[in-house]
Amino acid sequence: MKNKVLIVEDSSVILKILKHIAKQSLELEPLFASTMAEAQNLYEKHKDELFAGIIDLALPDAPNGEMVDFLLAENFPVIVLTGSYKEERRAALVKQGVVDYVVKESRYSYRYAINMVNRLYKNQKIQVLVVEDSKQYRKHIVRLLMAHKYQVLEAVNGLEAMDQLKQHPNIKMVITDYNMPEMDGFELVQAIRRQYEKADMIIIGLSGEDGGLLSIKFIKNGADDFLNKPFQQEEFYCRITNNIESLEQMHRIQELADRDYLTSLYNRRYFCEEGDKLLKQAIKNNTEFSLVAIDLDNFKSVNDEYGHEAGDEVLKVFSRELESILGRFLIARIGGEEFCIIVPGLSNSKVVNLIDGFKQHLAAKIIDVNDEDFIRLAFSAGVTNIKYETITASLNQADEYLYRAKEAGRNMVIGDD
Numbered sequence: 001m002k003n004k005v006l007i008v009e010d011s012s013v014i015l016k017i018l019k020h021i022a023k024q025s026l027e028l029e030p031l032f033a034s035t036m037a038e039a040q041n042l043y044e045k046h047k048d049e050l051f052a053g054i055i056d057l058a059l060p061d062a063p064n065g066e067m068v069d070f071l072l073a074e075n076f077p078v079i080v081l082t083g084s085y086k087e088e089r090r091a092a093l094v095k096q097g098v099v100d101y102v103v104k105e106s107r108y109s110y111r112y113a114i115n116m117v118n119r120l121y122k123n124q125k126i127q128v129l130v131v132e133d134s135k136q137y138r139k140h141i142v143r144l145l146m147a148h149k150y151q152v153l154e155a156v157n158g159l160e161a162m163d164q165l166k167q168h169p170n171i172k173m174v175i176t177d178y179n180m181p182e183m184d185g186f187e188l189v190q191a192i193r194r195q196y197e198k199a200d201m202i203i204i205g206l207s208g209e210d211g212g213l214l215s216i217k218f219i220k221n222g223a224d225d226f227l228n229k230p231f232q233q234e235e236f237y238c239r240i241t242n243n244i245e246s247l248e249q250m251h252r253i254q255e256l257a258d259r260d261y262l263t264s265l266y267n268r269r270y271f272c273e274e275g276d277k278l279l280k281q282a283i284k285n286n287t288e289f290s291l292v293a294i295d296l297d298n299f300k301s302v303n304d305e306y307g308h309e310a311g312d313e314v315l316k317v318f319s320r321e322l323e324s325i326l327g328r329f330l331i332a333r334i335g336g337e338e339f340c341i342i343v344p345g346l347s348n349s350k351v352v353n354l355i356d357g358f359k360q361h362l363a364a365k366i367i368d369v370n371d372e373d374f375i376r377l378a379f380s381a382g383v384t385n386i387k388y389e390t391i392t393a394s395l396n397q398a399d400e401y402l403y404r405a406k407e408a409g410r411n412m413v414i415g416d417d
């Protein structure tokens with residue numbers, strides 16, 4: 001597996017800063033060197049595990065970028081660190097195929113270089129579709145994207161693009177030209193936006209020299225950004241990266257909004273929204289649909305005896321157990337020590353057995369409360385397969401069974417029968 005990064009820098013002060021930042025934020029394992037000889041040794045030894053390099057342009061035994069040349073000849077992704085900005089040098093390096101060029105100005109520069117490696121590593125999982133009828137331009141864009149490690153797919157017009165989107169549901173970004181046969185760029189943007197929200201798909205339009213009118217039209221039709229052709233390679237990368245990072249940020253915010261802060265299980269709002277969809281599907285297809293309500297027994301005594309913090313830990317352990325055994329279903333923490341699960345496709349008695357099985361699994365676990373005290377956990381549960389019109393009504397029914405279980409002595413599962 002390629003999960004190591006070669007970092008080569010001769011200044012001991014800068015190397016120290018790089019080590020510090022790498023420790024804080026590099027998502028791969030760094031290997032450090034301060035001369036070309038050392039770096040080449042490391043490279044030969046770890047070739048199969050090395051993913052990319054952050055390489056100082058001038059080293060004591062390689063004053064003219066020989067280390068960078070060596071790695072580029074090996075087709076190895078290189079981010080260059082350099083002490084001074086020279087436009088000609090920058091242009092030559094970009095043409096040679098370096099991933100990026102970072103001038104050593106401040107801590108921010110080193111952080112940028114480390115983040116770029118993290119970015120490349122994540123890009124390996126991101127699919128991008130390039131839609132362009134000019135073969136020359138298409139290949140140019142594909143090459144640029146591949147240098148930044150994206151998975152790239154191609155189409156020559158809008159129709160082919162729609163077909164590719166259907167075949168590859170993980171595509172996250174479409175870069176599209178305007179002028180194409182069959183279906184042009186605007187028609188494509190409109191067709192994509194009919195199916196994909198902005199949070200699910202980035203669209204970048206490519207426009208020729210037209211005084212900016214095409215760019216405006218692209219944005220008004222639902223594109224997120226545009227690039228005027230011909231573009232600078234670095235502008236291309238900046239726009240692609242910014243858009244991908246905004247999408248990731250949007251997903252992080254969405255995750256935070258959907259999850260319970262303590263246990264990271266889904267929260268009540270998400271559960272009700274998704275549960276309603278699943279319930280409607282089950283009603284439409286006339287299939288089984290179970291809603292399970294679980295409440296830990298005598299949980300107050302855990303807080304009272306060991307403190308609220310220990311209670312929090314126990315809730316986290318319980319949630320992990322739920323996930324490990326029943327993670328294939330929709331699970332949520334809907335209140336303090338109350339949890340809900342939706343189990344589609346099984347009869348009521350089968351779901352009661354499933355939850356009983358989980359209860360036995362839990363009973364066999366000794367839970368470490370605070371490294372000194374150990375407890376066992378029990379819960380009561382209600383399971384209903386009655387398909388009401390809303391998830392809230394099903395939840396009330398499961399809750400009713402749950403409280404019957406509590407009244408009948410706790411530590412039991414009650415179903416419709």
Ligand SMILES: Nc1nc2c(ncn2[C@@H]2O[C@H](COP(=O)(O)OP(=O)(O)OP(=O)(O)O)[C@@H](O)[C@H]2O)c(=O)[nH]1
Nearest residue numbers: 295296297298299300301303308309311312336337
């Ligand atoms: N540590 C911790 N405790 C919580 C949290 N949310 C709710 N609780 C506690 O959960 C306990 C629930 O108590 P009760 O409703 O009396 O229920 P119980 O003790 O589990 O008893 P039964 O449900 O009747 O078996 C209360 O002490 C709450 O403070 C939380 O997020 N963290």
